[in-house]
Amino acid sequence: MTAAVTTPPKEKPAQQAVPGPGRLASAVRHRAGRKLLPLAVAAFVLVPLGVVLWGGGSWPAALTVDVSGPLDDANEWVIDNRESHPLFLYFLLHLSNTATDAVDAVYNGLDALGWVGFAVLAVLFAWRAAGFDRRGAKTAGTAAVVFAVCGLLGMWDATLLTLALMVVAVAAASVLGIALGLAAGLSDRFHRMLRPVLDTMQVMPAFAYLLPFVLVFGTGTPAALFCTVIYAAPPMARLTALGLRGADAGVLEASASLGASGRQRLWTARLPLARKEMLLGLNQTIMMALSMVVIAALVGAGGLGEEVYSALSTVDVGKALAAGIPIVLIAVWLDRTTAAAGERIGTSVPGGSRLLHGWRAWALVAVVTAAAAAANRALLAPTWPEGWTYDISTPVNKAQDWITEHLASGIPVLGGTEVWSENFTLWVLNPLRDGLVWLPWWALLLIVAGLAWLVGTWATALTSTLALGAIGVLGVWTKSLDTLSQVIAALFVTLLLGFALGVAAARAGRFERWMRPVLDAMQTMPQFVYLIPVVALFGVTRASAIIAAVVYALPAVVRITTQGIREVDPAALEAARSLGAGSRQQLLQVQLPLARPALQLAVNQGVVLVLAVVVVGGLVGGGALGYDVVKGLSRGEMGVGMTAGAAIVCLGLVLDRLTQPGAGRSRRRHEG
Amino acid sequence: MRTKTRNTRTAVAATAVLGLLALSGCGAAETGKSNDAGDKKTVKLTVPSWVGAQANTAVAAYLLEKELGYTVKTQQMGEVLAWDALSKGDIDGILEDWGHPKEEKQYVDTKKTVVKGGDLGVTGHIGWFVPKYFADKHPDVTDWKNLNKYADEFKTAESGDKGEILEGSPDYVTNDDAIIKNLKLNLKTNYSGSEASQITAMKKYAKAKKPFLTYWWTPQWLNAEIDMVEVKLPAYKEGCDADPKKVACAYPNTPLQKFFNADFAKNGGKAAEFLKNFTWTTEQQNEVALMIADEKLSPEAAAEKWVKANESTWKTWMPKK
Numbered sequence: 001m002t003a004a005v006t007t008p009p010k011e012k013p014a015q016q017a018v019p020g021p022g023r024l025a026s027a028v029r030h031r032a033g034r035k036l037l038p039l040a041v042a043a044f045v046l047v048p049l050g051v052v053l054w055g056g057g058s059w060p061a062a063l064t065v066d067v068s069g070p071l072d073d074a075n076e077w078v079i080d081n082r083e084s085h086p087l088f089l090y091f092l093l094h095l096s097n098t099a100t101d102a103v104d105a106v107y108n109g110l111d112a113l114g115w116v117g118f119a120v121l122a123v124l125f126a127w128r129a130a131g132f133d134r135r136g137a138k139t140a141g142t143a144a145v146v147f148a149v150c151g152l153l154g155m156w157d158a159t160l161l162t163l164a165l166m167v168v169a170v171a172a173a174s175v176l177g178i179a180l181g182l183a184a185g186l187s188d189r190f191h192r193m194l195r196p197v198l199d200t201m202q203v204m205p206a207f208a209y210l211l212p213f214v215l216v217f218g219t220g221t222p223a224a225l226f227c228t229v230i231y232a233a234p235p236m237a238r239l240t241a242l243g244l245r246g247a248d249a250g251v252l253e254a255s256a257s258l259g260a261s262g263r264q265r266l267w268t269a270r271l272p273l274a275r276k277e278m279l280l281g282l283n284q285t286i287m288m289a290l291s292m293v294v295i296a297a298l299v300g301a302g303g304l305g306e307e308v309y310s311a312l313s314t315v316d317v318g319k320a321l322a323a324g325i326p327i328v329l330i331a332v333w334l335d336r337t338t339a340a341a342g343e344r345i346g347t348s349v350p351g352g353s354r355l356l357h358g359w360r361a362w363a364l365v366a367v368v369t370a371a372a373a374a375a376n377r378a379l380l381a382p383t384w385p386e387g388w389t390y391d392i393s394t395p396v397n398k399a400q401d402w403i404t405e406h407l408a409s410g411i412p413v414l415g416g417t418e419v420w421s422e423n424f425t426l427w428v429l430n431p432l433r434d435g436l437v438w439l440p441w442w443a444l445l446l447i448v449a450g451l452a453w454l455v456g457t458w459a460t461a462l463t464s465t466l467a468l469g470a471i472g473v474l475g476v477w478t479k480s481l482d483t484l485s486q487v488i489a490a491l492f493v494t495l496l497l498g499f500a501l502g503v504a505a506a507r508a509g510r511f512e513r514w515m516r517p518v519l520d521a522m523q524t525m526p527q528f529v530y531l532i533p534v535v536a537l538f539g540v541t542r543a544s545a546i547i548a549a550v551v552y553a554l555p556a557v558v559r560i561t562t563q564g565i566r567e568v569d570p571a572a573l574e575a576a577r578s579l580g581a582g583s584r585q586q587l588l589q590v591q592l593p594l595a596r597p598a599l600q601l602a603v604n605q606g607v608v609l610v611l612a613v614v615v616v617g618g619l620v621g622g623g624a625l626g627y628d629v630v631k632g633l634s635r636g637e638m639g640v641g642m643t644a645g646a647a648i649v650c651l652g653l654v655l656d657r658l659t660q661p662g663a664g665r666s667r668r669r670h671e672g
Numbered sequence: 673m674r675t676k677t678r679n680t681r682t683a684v685a686a687t688a689v690l691g692l693l694a695l696s697g698c699g700a701a702e703t704g705k706s707n708d709a710g711d712k713k714t715v716k717l718t719v720p721s722w723v724g725a726q727a728n729t730a731v732a733a734y735l736l737e738k739e740l741g742y743t744v745k746t747q748q749m750g751e752v753l754a755w756d757a758l759s760k761g762d763i764d765g766i767l768e769d770w771g772h773p774k775e776e777k778q779y780v781d782t783k784k785t786v787v788k789g790g791d792l793g794v795t796g797h798i799g800w801f802v803p804k805y806f807a808d809k810h811p812d813v814t815d816w817k818n819l820n821k822y823a824d825e826f827k828t829a830e831s832g833d834k835g836e837i838l839e840g841s842p843d844y845v846t847n848d849d850a851i852i853k854n855l856k857l858n859l860k861t862n863y864s865g866s867e868a869s870q871i872t873a874m875k876k877y878a879k880a881k882k883p884f885l886t887y888w889w890t891p892q893w894l895n896a897e898i899d900m901v902e903v904k905l906p907a908y909k910e911g912c913d914a915d916p917k918k919v920a921c922a923y924p925n926t927p928l929q930k931f932f933n934a935d936f937a938k939n940g941g942k943a944a945e946f947l948k949n950f951t952w953t954t955e956q957q958n959e960v961a962l963m964i965a966d967e968k969l970s971p972e973a974a975a976e977k978w979v980k981a982n983e984s985t986w987k988t989w990m991p992k993k
Contacts, residue, residue, distance in 0.1 A: 627842060
């Protein structure tokens with residue numbers, strides 16, 4: 001929820017000035033006393049008052065507000081008025097009709113190319129974006145493999161439909177993101193106002209706002225498209241603003257001294273300088289949009305998501321995987337392509353034919369594609385030949401059965417996954433949840449206030465306490481604590497594994513190369529694909545929900561840790577080595593302490609990502625808020641769903657503030 | 673001075689953009705996309721998430737396309753969303769509805785955009801079930817009064833010191849928390865959150881021959897794979913489930929219903945007539961559902977196989993010429 005976006009594989013951890021460990025400890029001790037004293041005094045006065053007024057224990061009923069009534073009323077109003085009210089006739093319906101037409105047009109366009117034409121377009125597009133040279137050829141090769149596999153899996157048509165939706169969604173999200181980012185990059189006040197809005201857009205589960213969107217915009221493409229845009233626009237806005245704000249002051253000064261007006265400076269200096277960040281923003285926007293594919297299918301958008309979703313109803317893991325793999329591959333294709341394009345920015349153009357640069361190269365791509373499409377029309381069927389498909393579902397299902405049968409229980413000494421999950425629930429989750437629920441409401445508020453004040457400023461403390469209070473006011477106190485206990489446990493497991501794997505990857509390059517595709521797949525594979533194996537291995541328990549969260553959050557933590565350790569100043573390492581430090585000592589006493597800001601960022605990102613899959617946890621036995629969000633959507637109870645969604649956002653706010661990397665003094669400096 | 677001109681310029685630009693938007697939007701939008709794509713007539717049906725209902729849609733779609741020459745568009749979506757889409761005309765029919773009193777009141781009675789389409793012929797029933805291998809060993813488990821005796825057998829890590837009753841997807845109506853409380857049973861609900869999770873868990877228990885108690889329903893294709901026996905709850909009486917907090921009785925038998933968009937029912941021609949006539953038995957639906965879920969046939973292939981073998985049944989659904 002900070003400037004870093006939710007999937008940060010490519011993003012560098014924010015480099016912030018943090019005092020050395022020794023100084024920090026003493027400063028905290030010193031500051032801690034000063035900070036906690038006023039809090040203790042305030043608590044001394046307020047807590048007895050609160051307890052006398054409303055009692056201890058769980059959140060007092062007198063302090064709750066029922067928001068589901070008004071929400072359900074709004075729901076009714078929309079249904080009654082959407083065919084007659086001018087707001088719909090003259091504005092919202094135009095939006096949804098335009099959305100449907102745009103996606104239809106793109107789909108028909110892709111379809112008209114024929115499968116050969118489209119494959120040629122995809123490969124040449126990747127090649128051109130990565131530069132028409134030998135390094136670009138590798139990216140082009142990736143594209144070729146990606147679409148060959150999509151066709152082989154028998155998912156050609158579904159892939160095209162998903163791509164059409166993605167093209168329109170990413171275009172719309174980018175336009176919206178750039179507009180917001182421009183405004184935030186140029187105005188400080190707007191920047192401050194925008195941040196909480198972007199945070200909410202990313203942490204609010206899409207399940208929670210899917211229902212109002214369907215009511216307003218209709219099922220199918222429009223609702224799916226707008227939800228995707230909401231979820232995918234924030235990274236573009238954030239990184240555009242970051243790029244504009246980070247422009248080299250010297251260049252701007254030079255441009256101003258040459259007499260450039262404000263607008264000229266924006267177009268000729270600031271925007272070109274921000275190109276790299278904006279491309280990274282595009283990359284992130286694409287990844288976020290792809291993660292909405294299955295959710296889009298819940299409201300009838302079709303495509304690969306529908307294949308995954310319908311495979312679930314027959315409990316067919318193999319079929320779900322066959323539809324999940326193309327999603328992962330599309331992500332890999334677009335990630336490599338945008339990353340390669342990003343690397344080219346700023347490098348000098350090598351020699352070679354002029355035909356392969358600038359607009360001429362794009363024209364070449366268009367011409368070759370048109371030729372391929374025409375050839376396809378004349379010689380072959382327009383869709384992928386049916387004989388060239390391979391059904392992976394039977395072997396995958398067999399493999400899954402074998403694995404669950406042999407790993408679930410009965411392994412000597414280790415016990416098996418079922419035993420682990422049972423013990424984890426009994427000895428970690430239950431005590432944690434019961435402990436949190438047992439704490440009186442005021443004690444929990446006080447603990448959060450104290451912790452937030454220790455890591456940040458009084459403003460941090462106030463925000464997090466208010467957010468926790470808001471959960472109580474919404475009337476979902478106990479459920480939220482249940483979810484909180486799961487989030488904490490998932491975070492703990494994620495960090496433990498993530499730091500270990502991250503350190504291993506940083507120290508052994510081969511291990512990192514081997515891990516990279518695995519991490520990519522873990523991050524982009526729709527969670528719906530692995531729901532069934534997770535339940536088969538761990539049962540319908542909260543432990544399953546935690547596994548799903550760990551799988552999703554782990555890649556980001558591993559990547560940030562690896563990068564943080566890699567970027568430790570080589571001079572410091574050299575010094576330690578020359579003093580005779582062993583490899584273990586180097587790691588524990590030099591690398592890890594110096595990588596502290598990166599590790600903190602990893603914790604923060606872990607929190608955000610774990611929260612992002614609370615809803616998925618609800619689908620495998622997590623219960624609590626996640627289940628409520630799903631229930632709100634599937635039973636049409638907007639009040640239940642939105643309340644639970646808002647509570648998740650509040651939980652996110654609390655945990656984000658408590659784990660803000662370099663919060664407090666250094667953060668103030670960072671924000672200028 | 674400079675900021676002032678910039679502000680003016682921004683204001684001018686913003687006004688221009690808004691003006692353009694207003695101009696482009698000055699006509700009223702169409703409220704529903706037209707029903708006919710080209711000269712071929714199109715019927716839009718929803719595909720619910722469970723297999724039984726997928727069987728209805730697959731067979732109906734197959735016959736509409738092959739026998740009556742329609743184009744059928746199927747769209748997958750949640751149940752309540754489907755009701756809303758039905759009201760707007762985004763889809764033409766729901767072929768299997770398990771009872772949505774709130775939506776029925778709103779769309780059928782008040783707005784009159786949806787009309788009833790008669791019985792599907794299949795009767796749905798929700799209840800508490802135990803696997804047959806467990807009931808055979810302990811025949812008295814099938815009466816709710818003896819459930820407390822077996823609570824220990826149903827214990828899991830999630831249910832603590834109580835017995836667990838496995839719950840399904842939030843799509844389906846459940847009164848189980850109230851029933852447990854009002855019948856003073858030593859049980860605890862565990863919400864699996866999705867049908868896929870519930871089925872996976874049940875398959876796993878059945879393989880290990882472990883005892884379990886679950887919220888379950890018929891018709892369901894899994895019943896052909898795992899033999900289930902219903903636990904008798906206090907008998908259902910009209911109105912005993914009126915107050916959701918005071919329910920202490922079994923679930924009713926629900927004759928599953930069809931619903932159509934009001935416009936479609938009136939002007940849908942042969943397609944509407946065919947869908948109104950569409951009715952089959954639980955066994956027939958199960959036959960197709962099993963082909964989809966168990967033999968892993970695609971819904972279209974399953975429908976084709978069934979249609980070829982059951983001509984006498986579907987002939988009666990055809991509109992009279």
